[in-house]
Amino acid sequence: MSTQLWSAPYRPEPLDAAVSLPGSKSQTNRALVLAALADGPSRLHRPLVSRDADLMADALAALGAGIVRDAEHWTVTPAPLGQPLGAVTIDCGLAGTVMRFVPAVAALFDATTTLDGDPRARERPMGGTLDALRGLGVALDTPQGDRLPFAVHGTGTVAGGPLTIDASESSQFVSALLLVAPRFADGLDLRHAGERMPSLPHVAMTLDELRRRGVEVEEPEPARWIVRPGAVRALDAEIEPDLSNAGAFLGGVLVTGGRLRVRHWPTRTTQAGDRWRSIAVSFGAAVERDGDDLVVTATGVPRGVDLDLGDVGELTPVVAAVAALADGPSRLRGIGHLRGHETDRIAALATELRRVGCTVDEHDDGLTIVPGPLRSADLETYADHRMAHAAAVLGLAAKGTRVHDVETTAKTYPGFADDWERFAS
Numbered sequence: 001m002s003t004q005l006w007s008a009p010y011r012p013e014p015l016d017a018a019v020s021l022p023g024s025k026s027q028t029n030r031a032l033v034l035a036a037l038a039d040g041p042s043r044l045h046r047p048l049v050s051r052d053a054d055l056m057a058d059a060l061a062a063l064g065a066g067i068v069r070d071a072e073h074w075t076v077t078p079a080p081l082g083q084p085l086g087a088v089t090i091d092c093g094l095a096g097t098v099m100r101f102v103p104a105v106a107a108l109f110d111a112t113t114t115l116d117g118d119p120r121a122r123e124r125p126m127g128g129t130l131d132a133l134r135g136l137g138v139a140l141d142t143p144q145g146d147r148l149p150f151a152v153h154g155t156g157t158v159a160g161g162p163l164t165i166d167a168s169e170s171s172q173f174v175s176a177l178l179l180v181a182p183r184f185a186d187g188l189d190l191r192h193a194g195e196r197m198p199s200l201p202h203v204a205m206t207l208d209e210l211r212r213r214g215v216e217v218e219e220p221e222p223a224r225w226i227v228r229p230g231a232v233r234a235l236d237a238e239i240e241p242d243l244s245n246a247g248a249f250l251g252g253v254l255v256t257g258g259r260l261r262v263r264h265w266p267t268r269t270t271q272a273g274d275r276w277r278s279i280a281v282s283f284g285a286a287v288e289r290d291g292d293d294l295v296v297t298a299t300g301v302p303r304g305v306d307l308d309l310g311d312v313g314e315l316t317p318v319v320a321a322v323a324a325l326a327d328g329p330s331r332l333r334g335i336g337h338l339r340g341h342e343t344d345r346i347a348a349l350a351t352e353l354r355r356v357g358c359t360v361d362e363h364d365d366g367l368t369i370v371p372g373p374l375r376s377a378d379l380e381t382y383a384d385h386r387m388a389h390a391a392a393v394l395g396l397a398a399k400g401t402r403v404h405d406v407e408t409t410a411k412t413y414p415g416f417a418d419d420w421e422r423f424a425s
């Protein structure tokens with residue numbers, strides 16, 4: 001980890017900027033998993049090239065998938081499920097998609113797959129995935145309890161059938177099972193029973209990606225999904241720009257004022273980041289489409305907001321940074337599960353926003369943020385790409401802000417700091 005401090009650009013005048021974003025992490029990593037389980041070779045056009053996508057590609061390659069990368073495309077040849085693999089080792093880094101999706105994939109292989117990750121990855125919740133695999137009859141070694149590291153003893157087949165899990169801590173427990181379920185002998189009839197179900201758009205993305213590849217999926221009632229067994233059709237898939245990462249730039253223009261054009265904003269998408277269109281309006285901005293692009297115009301004085309972000313928790317750090325610069329208090333709700341993200345984002349945001357002068361109350365389900373007289377600070381990022389985005393937004397308004405380990409943004413956006421400097425200049 002770099003200990004260098006990055007001087008975040010300060011921008012007291014309104015912006016007039018245009019940005020093009022790298023590909024969606026959530027779509028790239030779903031497309032990789034489905035391509036590895038498909039009935040023929042698939043191509044991904046403009047995939048995200050980042051740490052999380054590399055980790056997913058490497059994990060699937062370790063299980064026998066062929067992945068050939070050139071600048072614009074990745075070609076994926078499926079992994080032969082029947083072939084005995086022996087011992088396989090997977091590095092999950094800090095990627096939730098890898099640590100939750102790959103154990104479910106590994107269960108389909110005749111292999112002992114050992115998974116581990118970064119120090120913080122060993123603290124992230126894994127119980128939903130591990131309980132599900134136990135419920136499906138898959139043997140596990142879990143020396144640390146329901147945390148990484150652990151081993152999955154796959155036999156090459158999973159029967160599937162009815163299963164109930166608790167996905168309160170992460171929607172990725174549900175997505176993992178749905179993605180692999182077409183390759184279970186009997187498919188899957190999955191129910192979630194628990195206090196809350198976060199990040200439903202991410203589950204909608206999983207269903208959409210399955211259907212695009214010919215898999216039959218039904219949602220007969222809320223929190224129940226039925227996946228029929230069958231082939232996953234190979235697909236040449238265009239990866240959309242990452243709208244959650246676009247949020248950093250949208251947050252930026254909300255606090256500087258002026259105009260931002262985000263190029264190639266999809267007209268129909270399941271990405272959680274699409275919620276930015278309404279979040280920007282809640283903060284007082286005007287949002288319109290111009291052909292392929294989204295154009296946001298803002299005054300530079302965001303309004304305080306009261307938002308339930310339970311469906312779109314990953315947007316919280318930047319939303320909180322904008323709220324820190326608003327004209328009044330904000331309440332962010334429905335995001336208790338963020339304590340299990342790259343860091344405990346509720347605690348991390350409270351600490352960092354207090355450093356810049358806010359009064360912050362932590363709640364079980366979120367935060368109250370009361371802006372105060374703004375001061376610059378050296379901001380911590382906790383190995384969390386989105387805490388670095390939040391710090392960059394604060395830096396636009398607080399001259400002299402410096403950010404620890406801005407390179408942590410490589411999780412989903414290598415080159416973020418350079419693009420941000422161009423954006424803010």
Ligand SMILES: O=C(O)C1=C[C@@H](OP(=O)(O)O)[C@@H](O)[C@H](O)C1
Nearest residue numbers: 026170171172198199202313314
């Ligand atoms: O499936 C996915 O691609 C994701 C699901 C969400 O996870 P949680 O439900 O754990 O918040 C989201 O926050 C994460 O960034 C990506």
Ligand SMILES: C=C(OP(=O)(O)O)C(=O)O
Nearest residue numbers: 094095096097314341342
């Ligand atoms: C929660 C996030 O990531 P992960 O996929 O590692 O869970 C995120 O990107 O905000």
